[in-house]
């Protein structure tokens with residue numbers, strides 16, 4: 001009897017949850033409509049930035065607290081970042097309230113559509129409207145075509161998207177603008193109305209598009225900007241309580257544009273710089289924190305002297321020049337190192353713990369890092385490390401031994417894939433530290449000297465006794 005009852009209860013519960021799921025999935029598209037959408041796609045660098053302005057309206061009868069964004073599966077793999085903010089106030093008094101965005105699943109996603117949910121700070125009541133600004137960034141989304149070019153050719157690339165914004169909601173009115181780096185546009189798909197003016201392509205306005213509408217487009221255009229991709233970057237940040245922060249960065253850099261065809265002529269490259277190797281790059285800029293000292297730049301051969309460090313009270317810029325210009329498909333491996341004053345980056349939190357506050361990301365300007373590893377080497381004797389990073393990263397701990405270490409140093413390892421310049425935001429590593437360990441190093445040094453001294457005396461003694 002009892003068993004039967006509970007079975008019934010379970011059946012009832014699952015039926016209820018199924019109903020609520022159905023209610024949820026239908027409310028996703030029926031409670032919200034997008035009154036107006038404007039999308040601006042910036043194709044001027046190799047990192048694609050998309051700015052989306054959505055004016056959403058709650059046409060249902062109950063408050064809504066999540067707004068969903070939809071992406072085709074091919075784009076999701078290249079998505080480095082999605083940010084959203086609600087606009088508050090009008091015109092001159094306009095301000096932005098950051099909103100949390102998280103990947104999510106929705107039932108019955110057509111054609112493998114992927115979703116992100118934007119959590120509203122205050123639920124949108126029935127009948128209300130809200131303007132949301134979204135920024136998302138795509139990497140490796142410009143496909144060179146032709147795939148190989150010679151030194152004198154310009155680089156052309158394809159960009160794939162949809163003329164109509166993919167969305168789980170009805171969109172009353174929408175327009176998309178694409179900005180190309182130059183006016184050299186080979187071809188583009190027309191979805192009327194489509195207009196072109198200078199470096200801008202305009203798709204729309206389109207009216208009354210139903211949920212999940214999609215209309216594929218291809219734009220083929222010139223883009224000679226440096227396709228600088230760091231396949232792997234390892235940044236080691238070593239804290240020494242003696243006042244220094246030592247940074248060592250290992251780069252595996254690649255030109256990810258159209259592959260270079262034929263032989264490289266340095267004579268042609270140097271004599272006609274304006275049209276020889278236009279898509280190649282010969283120098284790179286690293287933006288470093290202010291206060292940098294003893295900077296160096298070297299590769300497997302040795303120190304490279306062609307680097308210039310400019311510093312002012314707000315920032316430092318290190319301009320580096322690899323031994324040869326980089327053409328499509330070419331790689332360069334190098335190391336940058338520098339020191340920083342510890343007091344600018346190490347602080348004490350109110351609970352007495354110490355923490356490092358440093359910048360995440362890759363210091364090279366307009367560069368994608370396919371894989372970034374940050375290793376924070378804590379002073380010997382540090383305990384209970386914990387990292388605070390404003391986006392998801394993989395974490396683990398390692399131990400590093402260097403000379404004079406007794407128990408080794410704890411290393412907090414943070415790893416992230418698909419890193420773009422927008423990831424250059426501060427992160428913190430907290431730890432506790434016992435002052436006694438400040439004495440460990442000098443004690444070690446003293447004992448080493450003492451040992452040497454004793455050995456020397458013993459040696460003298462033996463020496464003397466032999467002479468006798």
Ligand SMILES: *[C@@H]1O[C@H](CO)[C@@H](O)[C@H](O)[C@H]1NC(C)=O
Pocket residue numbers: 110111212213214
């Ligand atoms: C799914 O993709 C197919 C083929 O690309 C297309 O014809 C169809 O309209 C798409 N369905 C939806 C719901 O988007």
Ligand SMILES: *[C@@H]1O[C@H](CO)[C@@H](O)[C@H](O)[C@H]1NC(C)=O
Pocket residue numbers: 294295296302303
């Ligand atoms: C390379 O540069 C560093 C820093 O300037 C210096 O300490 C080192 O001695 C140099 N090495 C060589 C081989 O020149």
Ligand SMILES: *[C@@H]1O[C@H](CO)[C@@H](O)[C@H](O)[C@H]1NC(C)=O
Pocket residue numbers: 347357358426428
């Ligand atoms: C970390 O440093 C940044 C400036 O570089 C500052 O805005 C931020 O408040 C600092 N964070 C903490 C937790 O100290």
